[in-house]
Amino acid sequence: MTALPRPFRFAVADMGDDAGTARRGMVRLDRQDWWALALYALAFAAAHRVSHLWSGSGFYSLWFPAAGLRLALMWRMGARLTPWIAVVEVLDNVVLGFVSLDRAGGVMTIWGIIRPVFAYGLTVAGIRWLAGRRHGTLLSAPMPFGLAATLAPLAGAALAVPQALYNPELTGVTNMREVIVSLSAFVVGDLLGTLFVAPPLLWLADLAQGRGRQRRPAPSLAVLAEALGVLALGLGLSRLLTAGGLGVQPAPVLVAVAWIGLRFGRAAAWGALLIIVLIVLPDTAGAMATPERLQYHLALATIVVAGYLAGSFADAQASARATLERRDRLLFQAERLKTLRAMSVAVIHEASQPLSTLAIEARHLRHLTADLGGDLGGEIAQSAALIDRKADHLATMIRRLRRFGGHAADRPQPVAIAALIDMVAPLARAEARDAGVALEIAPATPDAFVLAQEVELAQAVMNLVRNAVQAARDLSPAPPVTLSADVAQDRAILSVTNRAAASHAPKDGGMGVGTFIARAIVEAHGGTLSRTRLADGMVLATLSLPLVEPR
Amino acid sequence: MTHPLPDPGPDLAGAVVHVVDDDPDLGAAIARMLARQGFVTRAFGDPVDLLGRYPAMPAHAVVSDVMMGDLDGFGFADRLRALDPHVAILFITAWPTTAHAVDAVRRHGGLDYLEKPIDEARLNASLREGIAWSRERRAAAARLAELSPRERQVFDLLVQGHGNKAVAGLLGLSPKTIEDHRAAVFAKTRTQSVAQLIALSR
Numbered sequence: 001m002t003a004l005p006r007p008f009r010f011a012v013a014d015m016g017d018d019a020g021t022a023r024r025g026m027v028r029l030d031r032q033d034w035w036a037l038a039l040y041a042l043a044f045a046a047a048h049r050v051s052h053l054w055s056g057s058g059f060y061s062l063w064f065p066a067a068g069l070r071l072a073l074m075w076r077m078g079a080r081l082t083p084w085i086a087v088v089e090v091l092d093n094v095v096l097g098f099v100s101l102d103r104a105g106g107v108m109t110i111w112g113i114i115r116p117v118f119a120y121g122l123t124v125a126g127i128r129w130l131a132g133r134r135h136g137t138l139l140s141a142p143m144p145f146g147l148a149a150t151l152a153p154l155a156g157a158a159l160a161v162p163q164a165l166y167n168p169e170l171t172g173v174t175n176m177r178e179v180i181v182s183l184s185a186f187v188v189g190d191l192l193g194t195l196f197v198a199p200p201l202l203w204l205a206d207l208a209q210g211r212g213r214q215r216r217p218a219p220s221l222a223v224l225a226e227a228l229g230v231l232a233l234g235l236g237l238s239r240l241l242t243a244g245g246l247g248v249q250p251a252p253v254l255v256a257v258a259w260i261g262l263r264f265g266r267a268a269a270w271g272a273l274l275i276i277v278l279i280v281l282p283d284t285a286g287a288m289a290t291p292e293r294l295q296y297h298l299a300l301a302t303i304v305v306a307g308y309l310a311g312s313f314a315d316a317q318a319s320a321r322a323t324l325e326r327r328d329r330l331l332f333q334a335e336r337l338k339t340l341r342a343m344s345v346a347v348i349h350e351a352s353q354p355l356s357t358l359a360i361e362a363r364h365l366r367h368l369t370a371d372l373g374g375d376l377g378g379e380i381a382q383s384a385a386l387i388d389r390k391a392d393h394l395a396t397m398i399r400r401l402r403r404f405g406g407h408a409a410d411r412p413q414p415v416a417i418a419a420l421i422d423m424v425a426p427l428a429r430a431e432a433r434d435a436g437v438a439l440e441i442a443p444a445t446p447d448a449f450v451l452a453q454e455v456e457l458a459q460a461v462m463n464l465v466r467n468a469v470q471a472a473r474d475l476s477p478a479p480p481v482t483l484s485a486d487v488a489q490d491r492a493i494l495s496v497t498n499r500a501a502a503s504h505a506p507k508d509g510g511m512g513v514g515t516f517i518a519r520a521i522v523e524a525h526g527g528t529l530s531r532t533r534l535a536d537g538m539v540l541a542t543l544s545l546p547l548v549e550p551r
Numbered sequence: 552m553t554h555p556l557p558d559p560g561p562d563l564a565g566a567v568v569h570v571v572d573d574d575p576d577l578g579a580a581i582a583r584m585l586a587r588q589g590f591v592t593r594a595f596g597d598p599v600d601l602l603g604r605y606p607a608m609p610a611h612a613v614v615s616d617v618m619m620g621d622l623d624g625f626g627f628a629d630r631l632r633a634l635d636p637h638v639a640i641l642f643i644t645a646w647p648t649t650a651h652a653v654d655a656v657r658r659h660g661g662l663d664y665l666e667k668p669i670d671e672a673r674l675n676a677s678l679r680e681g682i683a684w685s686r687e688r689r690a691a692a693a694r695l696a697e698l699s700p701r702e703r704q705v706f707d708l709l710v711q712g713h714g715n716k717a718v719a720g721l722l723g724l725s726p727k728t729i730e731d732h733r734a735a736v737f738a739k740t741r742t743q744s745v746a747q748l749i750a751l752s753r
């Protein structure tokens with residue numbers, strides 16, 4: 001992934017859940033990076049050692065969990081760590097004595113170690129880039145990860161092809177057949193690692209950081225029975241075919257895991273695959289002829305890829321469905337708001353009619369009674385004055401409210417930025433107070449006007465403030481949020497500033513819809529909305545609108 | 552045509568103002584409020600009723616609601632204007648829109664367009680302006696009414712910018728006769744110049 005200079009700017013729509021972590025610098029490592037790399041060094045060494053049990057000539061292992069660790073780390077912390085991961089792997093290999101650098105070809109040995117690391121880094125960066133740009137079934141979460149887990153091992157093998165062809169003696173392979181065996185073994189070992197080890201690691205990391213998606217309900221007995229039944233059937237059929245002298249026959253199991261994945265999603269698919277792996281791996285560890293072991297593991301890899309992708313696809317479908325449902329709810333909400341607005345406008349108008357009479361009569365009564373003498377007279381005068389004042393207050397309020405409901409359907413008109421801030425201020429202050437967040441509203445320049453539908457624009461500003469307040473609320477102690485308005489050349493600039501955690505994902509069901517709406521409103525007004533993360537952890541949401549002359 | 556309308560004093564006291572609103576309470580409240588300002592007022596709940604009785608009781612100004620039952624304020628204003636071109640019309644409404652406000656003034660000859668609840672000071676100011684305008688128009692019309700048909704012909708040609716000779720030629724009269732008519736026009740309209748005549752004709 002490309003390293004972006006800081007402070008970097010990015011569009012609001014790009015604020016995926018990993019944007020915060022993935023977009024830190026490539027060269028400078030923060031404390032979290034150091035911890036992750038240190039942990040990786042230990043885990044990589046252990047995984048590397050374990051995988052030796054499934055090794056063979058011309059390749060390292062047919063079951064390489066370390067690949068899963070590597071993918072998980074890159075997926076989580078960003079491909080920017082690639083060079084550092086390469087360094088860790090080289091150090092691990094040297095320190096643990098898996099390779100020795102004394103003999104000739106030390107450079108090639110190191111290249112052999114870091115080559116897959118870079119292949120993984122490129123794959124992760126490429127898929128992240130694609131997923132950030134396009135939206136389709138194949139690229140909606142969690143499909144990108146499934147694709148990365150499948151493609152990274154293939155990329156690793158592809159990068160190894162030149163050396164295997166032109167410099168085969170380094171890996172100890174002598175002919176074409178062995179090259180093919182070596183590369184397939186590499187792919188199989190890595191695939192099993194990425195698809196098996198990375199998903200639960202990422203899941204655990206999410207859980208540890210409290211970023212887990214909403215908890216799924218525990219599977220019902222019927223689901224469990226169906227999944228286990230299908231799996232048992234697949235395994236049984238497979239055994240039957242083998243017993244019938246047909247060799248290793250993965251097809252029934254493949255169909256079974258694909259079924260489970262499509263029906264119940266990634267987690268279920270992964271569970272089924274775990275059972276299969278636990279059955280197969282002990283059998284193939286240790287003494288077993290390489291071709292036979294390779295055959296087993298190729299079959300296993302096929303099953304794992306199919307099962308995991310099926311599960312990912314089902315999850316992506318489910319999340320797409322959820323998005324649609326959410327959109328439906330929003331539409332429904334919008335319809336309701338429209339009705340509500342029409343109703344409130346009607347109420348305002350209906351109220352203004354009797355209020356007109358009341359206001360006139362109250363004023364008259366006040367004048368009539370103003371000079372009344374005596375205790376009773378004074379009291380009557382006081383009451384009349386009070387009634388007049390209240391009627392007047394009510395009349396002012398009705399006029400102001402009418403501006404809210406009535407003109408929204410009209411054409412946009414010049415709105416003073418200061419008036420806009422005045423409109424937002426009481427609402428925003430109330431929300432900030434409820435959230436325990438301090439809100440500072442800077443005084444606005446009085447003579448800046450923009451062409452706007454006042455209520456909608458107020459809504460957009462309100463949404464930005466609300467987002468900032470929510471982000472601030474999740475920190476402890478809650479930092480203040482600032483709302484300010486400035487003029488830069490021929491544009492009015494409204495800014496909302498707050499300090500936010502590096503990876504702030506909206507809580508309580510908020511999916512950034514507020515920002516979405518704000519952006520739609522601002523763009524309809526011929527303005528732009530941008531969000532900037534400053535180097536010191538501050539987030540600056542800037543709303544820019546063209547200035548107009550007041551009519 | 553219509554009954555004569557008493558000329559209000561310099562402070563416009565005694566000017567006649569009708570109020571039309573299909574909410575009789577509000578109509579009466581506004582009428583009484585205006586009466587307290589010294590106007591002679593009367594409230595009507597139905598614009599058609601007012602149109603029927605208007606020739607017998609003309610007014611300097613009419614304050615009319617916009618949204619009313621069968622006949623809305625704008626339709627009412629058009630018919631009222633046909634009855635009396637010199638009445639000032641003010642609109643009041645509980646459903647103000649920009650489009651209506653523009654139409655009220657440009658197409659229906661309204662002098663102002665006020666939203667409810669009514670701003671008393673503004674209504675008062677607009678009303679005074681309207682009454683003053685109406686009084687002027689009526690006075691001009693009254694002076695022109697004294698002219699004989701021939702004098703009226705001469706007046707019309709003079710305000711179009713024709714000189715004595717041209718008027719004489721157009722009417723087939725001698726310039727001397729035109730001179731006489733012209734003097735009569737100045738005397739009856741209490742004016743001294745053609746410029747003042749033009750002001751009167753507007």
